[in-house]
Amino acid sequence: MTMLQFMEIYIVILDKVIRSDLFEHLLAFNFNVQQKFIYIHDFKKTVNNRHNYRNLGCASFNVVQRLCCGESIRVASRWLPFYSTNMSIKEVEVTFILTSSFAGFESAFISGSHDLLGKWNPSAGLPMVKDTIEENKWYIQIMLPVGEKIQYRFFSAISDPRTSPANPRHFITHYEGSLHPREIFLSDESETRIILCEFGEFEKQAFENSGWLTCQNEVLLTIDASMVRFMHPQKLHHVHLKVGAFRTMSSYEPQFSVEENPYDDFQESCWPSWYSHFKSHDCAFKENRNEMLSITPRDIWIFKAQFFTTDESIFKVEFFSISDEEGDSPVVEQIGTAIVLTSALQNYRGSIKLPICDVKNKMVGSFVAELLIIKPITDIKQTLERGFTEVKKQHNRTMNIGHRGVGQSCAKPCTLPENTVASFKAATLSGADFVEFDVQMTKDWLPVVYHDFFVKIWARKRPSNRTLNLNDHDDFSVQTIAVSDLTKDELDMLMMVDEQKFANRSDVQGNLNSEVDAELLPFPLLIQVLQHQSLPSCVGFMIEVKYPQKLKCGCSELYENYTERNAYVDVIVTDVLKNAHQRKIIFSSFDPDVCLMLKIKQNRYPVLFLTQGDNSRYEIYEDWRTWSSDTAVKFAFVHDLAGVAFHSEEMLSNIAPYRRALKLNLATFVWGDDLDESRHREYFRNLHFDELIVMALFERFRRGIGFAYLLYFASSFARACKLKNQISPINHSLGLRKSSLFQHVHIKSYNSDGQRSTGGRSSFTNKLSFLANGCSRAKHIPKPSNESVTQIDLRYDNSRIGKANEPCRSRQF
Numbered sequence: 001m002t003m004l005q006f007m008e009i010y011i012v013i014l015d016k017v018i019r020s021d022l023f024e025h026l027l028a029f030n031f032n033v034q035q036k037f038i039y040i041h042d043f044k045k046t047v048n049n050r051h052n053y054r055n056l057g058c059a060s061f062n063v064v065q066r067l068c069c070g071e072s073i074r075v076a077s078r079w080l081p082f083y084s085t086n087m088s089i090k091e092v093e094v095t096f097i098l099t100s101s102f103a104g105f106e107s108a109f110i111s112g113s114h115d116l117l118g119k120w121n122p123s124a125g126l127p128m129v130k131d132t133i134e135e136n137k138w139y140i141q142i143m144l145p146v147g148e149k150i151q152y153r154f155f156s157a158i159s160d161p162r163t164s165p166a167n168p169r170h171f172i173t174h175y176e177g178s179l180h181p182r183e184i185f186l187s188d189e190s191e192t193r194i195i196l197c198e199f200g201e202f203e204k205q206a207f208e209n210s211g212w213l214t215c216q217n218e219v220l221l222t223i224d225a226s227m228v229r230f231m232h233p234q235k236l237h238h239v240h241l242k243v244g245a246f247r248t249m250s251s252y253e254p255q256f257s258v259e260e261n262p263y264d265d266f267q268e269s270c271w272p273s274w275y276s277h278f279k280s281h282d283c284a285f286k287e288n289r290n291e292m293l294s295i296t297p298r299d300i301w302i303f304k305a306q307f308f309t310t311d312e313s314i315f316k317v318e319f320f321s322i323s324d325e326e327g328d329s330p331v332v333e334q335i336g337t338a339i340v341l342t343s344a345l346q347n348y349r350g351s352i353k354l355p356i357c358d359v360k361n362k363m364v365g366s367f368v369a370e371l372l373i374i375k376p377i378t379d380i381k382q383t384l385e386r387g388f389t390e391v392k393k394q395h396n397r398t399m400n401i402g403h404r405g406v407g408q409s410c411a412k413p414c415t416l417p418e419n420t421v422a423s424f425k426a427a428t429l430s431g432a433d434f435v436e437f438d439v440q441m442t443k444d445w446l447p448v449v450y451h452d453f454f455v456k457i458w459a460r461k462r463p464s465n466r467t468l469n470l471n472d473h474d475d476f477s478v479q480t481i482a483v484s485d486l487t488k489d490e491l492d493m494l495m496m497v498d499e500q501k502f503a504n505r506s507d508v509q510g511n512l513n514s515e516v517d518a519e520l521l522p523f524p525l526l527i528q529v530l531q532h533q534s535l536p537s538c539v540g541f542m543i544e545v546k547y548p549q550k551l552k553c554g555c556s557e558l559y560e561n562y563t564e565r566n567a568y569v570d571v572i573v574t575d576v577l578k579n580a581h582q583r584k585i586i587f588s589s590f591d592p593d594v595c596l597m598l599k600i601k602q603n604r605y606p607v608l609f610l611t612q613g614d615n616s617r618y619e620i621y622e623d624w625r626t627w628s629s630d631t632a633v634k635f636a637f638v639h640d641l642a643g644v645a646f647h648s649e650e651m652l653s654n655i656a657p658y659r660r661a662l663k664l665n666l667a668t669f670v671w672g673d674d675l676d677e678s679r680h681r682e683y684f685r686n687l688h689f690d691e692l693i694v695m696a697l698f699e700r701f702r703r704g705i706g707f708a709y710l711l712y713f714a715s716s717f718a719r720a721c722k723l724k725n726q727i728s729p730i731n732h733s734l735g736l737r738k739s740s741l742f743q744h745v746h747i748k749s750y751n752s753d754g755q756r757s758t759g760g761r762s763s764f765t766n767k768l769s770f771l772a773n774g775c776s777r778a779k780h781i782p783k784p785s786n787e788s789v790t791q792i793d794l795r796y797d798n799s800r801i802g803k804a805n806e807p808c809r810s811r812q813f
Helices: 020-025 421-429 488-492 505-513 526-531 565-579 592-600 629-638 648-653 656-663 678-686 706-721 729-734
Strands: 004-013 031-034 037-040 045-047 061-067 091-099 107-112 137-145 149-159 170-176 182-185 192-198 208-210 217-224 239-247 274-277 300-307 313-323 331-341 349-357 363-374 399-403 434-441 447-449 454-460 476-482 540-545 585-589 607-610 643-647 667-671 691-694 741-750 766-770 789-797 809-812
Touching: 091 107, 182 192, 217 239, 217 313, 239 300, 300 313, 313 349, 313 363, 331 363, 363 592, 399 421, 421 434, 421 526, 434 565, 447 526, 447 565, 526 540, 526 565, 540 565, 565 585, 565 592, 585 592, 592 607, 607 629, 607 667, 629 643, 629 656, 643 648, 643 656, 648 656, 648 667, 648 678, 656 667, 678 691
Parallel strands: 091 192, 399 434, 399 691, 434 540, 540 585, 585 607, 607 643, 643 667, 667 691
Antiparallel strands: 004 037, 004 061, 031 037, 091 137, 107 149, 149 170, 149 182, 170 208, 217 300, 217 363, 239 313, 274 300, 313 331, 331 349, 349 363, 434 447, 454 476, 741 766, 741 789, 789 809
């Protein structure tokens, strides 16, 4: 063993009773016994084998040691837990020293890829020890094997003091979320290593993320000061508020006898909590130190705490009146107190009106408490192995997101139906960085991709004469039904209404009998989209989680008493965690509480808050957090969301919320119909928005040679993959049915003055002939000009669908 010199040794006895033989061994030294600790002062000695001090007849204590830094340096007493692997493998002693600014109730941990570090399991992470002098320093000493690359991360957590050391329980408050973890490689020449780290600082960048729910629940209490009422407000001066989080008795604790009062030690059960003054400029969450907070009628206060069970959590709300009439020293008078019992809440979300009672138990007022309980996902265990995905723009350019694939299919003409695999493939071929789609739940709890909460279907009327005429189009009527009221099998059997052709009744029968490819069908399962092999993993998915909200007018988007949010979000997040693999994922939602759940239930993917802002096109939600873009920016910042997706209408008239988002280091997205115009897209790109959620994704391919490149790439891809009995990617990109067959494509190019181009670098003239398998024969494709306009004339026959006698149809783009 390496010769080590120690300035001091700090022995910690884990047992309550110190053995007599240990006392006899330590009689030669000057020591003090205080509770469970033994301090040995002014001890300096060369130790050949530190295990002699670890095994002094008592295996339940650790020797804490510190390497000498020099004779003139005063070395403080420290406790370094010692961890070792299999002694048959050559090991090197590594000391990790972490600098951090954790709160007083937080502890530092290390987790990593090695078995000794817990294999990335946060519950098996090794605790570090806090310095007794420098409170921002944490230490741990580990014997690690030589010749092996070991990855690791640091995290902070709050441990449950009611659990035993053999079965600890803690929840993560912060962790290092860099995409790639820290690494260490020990060579044969290494003897000892001291590694200095600063929490969250890695590779000259900051990667500190808030924790996620592992085994605990998060409770959020929102108090709107305008909803606080007092019996005699004229007698009150400078009303203040104090809120504390407490834990009640748990089932695993010993029960009190009849003589004992379980509320005598109420103050000792105080539990860590945080608060946010949402309306103030400094609205970030702060540690709640039970101080009195001044309130005004316009204030909104948010308090949060995490508990291991919902049955053990309560909030104590106290109101005070502070006046300074009797001099400089303020006079504090308690107005009253209210107790918020979270276990009384149904469905984990809602409002509770509570009385405020004085010391004589007389009601002196009331207030409304908004509560939200977020529960952890139990079906899948999440680890610290993978870092957090960034959503900031890459390569200093604004990225494009295909809205529902290549755009809407009902409100505006579109080549392909929205939210289908075919539409996603077309967006991928067009160069989209991400594909955006909507997810909601069916009656049998399967997440499907569909936008609207209701679906319009064809229903055949029952004739009065009991005879059914299949050719009478007037026998059809349109019915509306909620997606959540049907199972996945029932949705697949529906005959959808094509709203673009609804006015043309002659198209009805054709729509009913037409052959539709599977990739063009609506309601694909989320898991099918995630696993689809034709969608390359380099293209990310922006998943909007749909959830019906109540509108300000009093009605609801769907109906009240919809599926509970926790269970709803758990199913969707679990599917993504199990099947997304290396694909980039961004979660988003218009529902603020769904955003909070998406953020804290997982540790891998960023979450965006979608906002309509101040607009004239959509109904206003009842939730005040959705009313303006300024509020959306504050909400995202307070709750540590990745960013905000703004509505283009408000951004075109008021860019101030975007500026505030940049100052708060939030990702900025923009969506809306205004992005259909190229001048608006260029405007947002010049402002350096991170991503544009665009609908007319194919517009750039209708100018220049880009669209021909798309056709050529698609046909080459089909030929290389030797697709048989499948619809070609070319057919997908052009919106053709499987039965359609390319015969001829004629591309003409015109200059800006309307004259036909004759060739050269600034224009092109080309003909592409397609065989039955979609293979192209292109002779020359010169570089297009920005001023050229391209007309693509596509001709195909319909012999495969029984219309061989009709002439070839033409479709122009």
